[in-house]
Structures are given as structure tokens and as C-alpha cells.
Amino acid sequence: MPSNPPSARRRARAIAVSARAQAEARARFALWSGVLLALTLLAALLLAPATARAQMFEPETFTLDNGLQVVVVPNHRVPVVTHMVWYKVGAADEPPGKSGIAHLLEHLMFKGTETIPPGEFSKIIARNGGRDNAFTSSDFTGYYQNIARDRLDLVMEMEADRMANLRLAEDDVLTERSVVIEERLSRTENEPAALLGERLDQALWVVHPYKNPVIGWAHELAALDRADALAFYDRFYAPNNAVVVVAGDVTAEALRPIAERTYGRVPAAPETPARARVRDLPPAADVTVTMDHPQVGQASWWRRIVAPSRNAGDTALYPALQVLAELLGGGPVSRLYERLVVEDEVAVSARTYYDGRAVDYGTFTLSATPAAGRTPTDVQAAVEAEIARLLAEGVTDAEVAGAKRRLKASVVYARDSVFGAARIIGAALATGSTVDDVERWPEDIAAVTPEDVMAAARAVFGGASSATAILLPETTS
Structure with missing residues (x-):
């Protein structure tokens, strides 16, 4: 099978892989396993008490040359250990007209190197009793393995x-591109909520590049080729644009020699890639996108x-916005749920989520599903009324304390x-924070006051740009 000759930089970065790695086999696991769990854990972590700081993760960190x-x-x-490699690049960093290249490259990273045949990476991990996967977001791309401690070197x-020696044949790229196109068909184009979600983000x-779906627009995805993948790889995949996190039965003292003889042999890129993004947003506006679809059985509203x-806007509001999201729509004792679902019975679900x-x-996202006999218009009016009540009456010490406690x-x-x-x-770390920020999150949350929550509420409900999506069953005339 033909493969690309390594550039001078790639040749310098070549690394020999242990011979034992080449004898192993198993198929790669599904693309997105574990992502939802991680998001739940992230929300939970942010709200630990201040007194727990020394007992959070207590991570140890070092930087290679x-x-x-x-x-x-x-x-x-x-x-056992979890080993993760995070690259500080995602869909929002893609060149114009190349949407989907970050996610396609994630797939292609399993196609092999000079020492690992195409498709063997995950098989090796599995034969050693582990499992692996990868994920792409707008802001980062990650690869991980869960495996026994004595296989960490491997x-x-x-x-x-x-990281240094990816080799791609044209056929590999075309085949994997077809896989991703099929993924888009099954997960987006055949899913009404996903289709409407794309239009919501565009609106x-x-x-801003956050408007582009991680999987890419269909026409741009279909045009991606080997040259696009290699250019993206050469630009962003380098040790000085990455973070390695290892959690489990290991210490920094034991890990450092392993890191130095593996990752330490990969030369740095000449300069850390800049994330050249459009950060200025257009003037604030409210847009509504409505879609009906024959596959929809129940209307919904977002x-x-x-x-x-x-990292952007009034960053001091970051912890207060987390508390606001929990207080307003974080669960069955939140304001929206109690008013819309329990008291007024206008909805069967109501929640908020802050990212x-x-x-x-x-x-900051609000969503609700209308109850039988109710419409998205009814739901929207009820949500807006509850927000108006919050802005007019404020929040209490007890509410804020309860949100933190939950x-x-x-x-x-x-x-x-x-x-x-x-x-x-x-x-x-892949989105610009530090280890100290992670350890300080509980203290930041503990310091949030009712006044802080109201400042956060005014920031998101006082005229910021918003987009509303309404999904309806298809009607027949």
C-alpha cells in the first residue's frame, strides 16, 4: 500500500515502537463513548466545598523540554490508569472551507505509522487488556486508553x-472520509433534532467558527483529501501544542522517565500554533428557527x-453562571421544573445548561418539552415569565446554598x-486554564453570592444574542 514519504521534520521525529506492540489485535471502540459522563463529572467537580481543595485531585505536573x-x-x-493526549485544536480552528477536517484527522490517526500497520493501533490496545477511543470538539481533540498500569509504557x-509519524495512503483517507460521511448521514441528517441544532448554532x-458542526458541512466534508489531513496534522499535532494527562496507579516520579523516553523524543514544532479565530461577535440579535419533520412525534423548544x-466576556461571572444554571433549571427542584412541570403543567421537562x-x-441553554395539549409557544411564554420573575424578585440565600449543595x-x-x-x-488545560484553576474551582463556587447570581442572570437575560429553535411534528393539510 503506498504511503507518504516523511518530511524532514517527520523523519527527525521518528520513534521506534516496542516490538511487543506489533503482535496485538482488536477493533477500535466506538467514537464517542464516555463524553457525556465526562460532562456530568465536570459540572459536579466545579461545585465542591472550599474545604475540599486539598482533597480534590492533587495533581502533579511537569513540562518536557x-x-x-x-x-x-x-x-x-x-x-489501572487512564492515559489521555489532548491536542489544543478543534473544529473552530479549521481553515475556511475545510469543516470536518479536525474530526476526520481524529479517525485517520488510527491508520498507522512506519511501525504500526494501518488499523492495528486499537487491536494492540485490546490484546493488552485495554480499551481506547478518541473525541473531537470545537476546541480540542483527545485520544485515550484505559489499561493496566504495567502496560502504560506501551x-x-x-x-x-x-504524534510524530502518522502515515496516510490516499485510499486510507478516502475510505475513512466515506465512514465520516455515513456518520453524518446517520447521526445528523437522519436526526431532526441534530439538524435543527446545526441551524440553531448557525443563527x-x-x-464565529463555533457556527460550524464538528462533523463538518456535507459538501465541504466530501471534498477533504489527504493533503488537507496532512497539512492539519503538520500544523497542530506537536508536543508543544498538546497536554498528556495520566490518572491512576502512578506517580509523577515514576512517570517522568517514561514520558522523557517516549514523548520527549518528539521535537517541538518551530512555534506553537496560534488559534486565529474571529472573536468579535455581531450586534446582539434574537433569531427563531422553526422546523417540522415527519420523524418528530413530540414538539420541543430550545x-x-x-x-x-x-476565557471570554466577563470571565468573573463564570462560577456564578454555573450556580444560576443549577438554580434555574438543574433538576426537579429547580425553578423552571417546579413552575412549568409541577405547578402549571405546561411542560413535561424543563432544564438549563451552561457551557x-x-x-x-x-x-447558556434553556430547553423544554410541551405537555399534551400545549405548544412550544406556551412553553416559551412560561419560560420567559419565570425569567422575568427571577430578574424582578432576585434569588435568596437559601436558593443559592441549595444549588451548591445539590x-x-x-x-x-x-x-x-x-x-x-x-x-x-x-x-x-486544552481550553486555556491551568492546574491551579482546576484546584481552585471549588473555592470559586463557594464564594458565589446571590448578588453574583443576579449579575450572571442580567448578563445572559439582559440583551445578549440568542437563538430559539422550535421542532414540530410535520402537519398534513
């Missing part, structure tokens, strides 16, 4: 190898609002899960 940051989260309950050798972000994040872990702006309850799961710890820390 080539710029690679390595974070270790010791957890010696069982002799996975670090393999990940360092494909909200307008010119509103997504541009919000400050950890502030982003390189650029975040989003979210704090699940923090223990984040501490106990090696995967959850690695995922939380990796996502934070």
Missing part, C-alpha cells in the same frame, strides 16, 4: 509514535444564548473515577 505538559493524578485503588510509546454564531465563559469551558464565548453531592464520583479526573483536567 519540547514543551509537552504532563499532568499526573495519582489514584492507587486499583492497578501506550505512551504508541501515542508518541503517532447564534453567525460569523433557546441558546451567548454567555461569558472562562463555559470554551476557548472563546460560552453558551451539585456538590456528586463530586465524590469525579474524585473516584480515574477517567473522570483525566477528562476534567484535560478539558480545562
